[in-house]
Amino acid sequence: MALAQPDPGGPPARAEGFGPVERRTAPLRGSLATTACMETLQVGYLHAVAAAAGCSLSQPFPDNGIDWHVSHGAAAHTVDDEVTIKVQLKCTYQIPPHPAGGAFSFTLDNAHLVKLARTPVAVHKILVVMIVPRSKDEWLRAGPGSLDLRHCCYWTNLAGHAVTGRYRTTVRIPTSRVFDDRALCDIMARVGAGGRP
Secondary structure, three states: OOEOOOOOOOOOEEOOOOOEEOOEOOOOOOOOOHHHHHHHHHHHHHHHHHHHHOOEEEOOOOOOOOOEEEEEEOOOOOOOOEEEEEEEEEEEOOOOOOOOOOEEEEEEEHHHHHHHHOOOOOOOEEEEEEEOOOOHHHOEEEEOOEEEEOOEEEEEOOOOOOOOOOOEEEEEEEOOOEOOHHHHHHHHHHHHOOOOO
16 A cells, blocks of 8 residues: 655644554545444444453344344353343444533434333343444554554443334433443443343
8 A cells, every 4th residue: 555645844643532643545445335334343343342351242143133142151140150131233423422421312213222121121131332433544543552443332221211202212322331341341240140231
């Protein structure tokens, strides 16, 4: 890949949240729809979090409205030696990074919300929403020290949430619930003790 020369008079470019980056020519990206690429990116994020948390993943076939089953085995669990949650993934570029306030709004089809809000359940469900930049050029940076995915996933448990819209309902996703390996371990510890995510 050819590298463009830096501007002679200015400092190195910086991507938000990253260090200096070299100015490069735009890569020839494939023609896959952006929404399909977003789905693939969020699955990669989930796999990375599950790996760091020591969890296994399985994908139901057909999915019937739930994307993934995540299982966590630990001798400390009291309800079983391995517990499972169901995860529904969503991805959007319509919400800016670092959402202001304690939560951001996300809209779900009512039929989908009903599935996620059902209670009581034998296997708990969570919704994981990933916020990405609009441009695929900004989705990731790789280097010898790190692989950075942008921007972040947040999670919530919608059990008991009411349907309020005619066809779609807006839910609130707390910004304090960043979905990472520690959050997933904490979720599994609560479920393993017989509680909710």
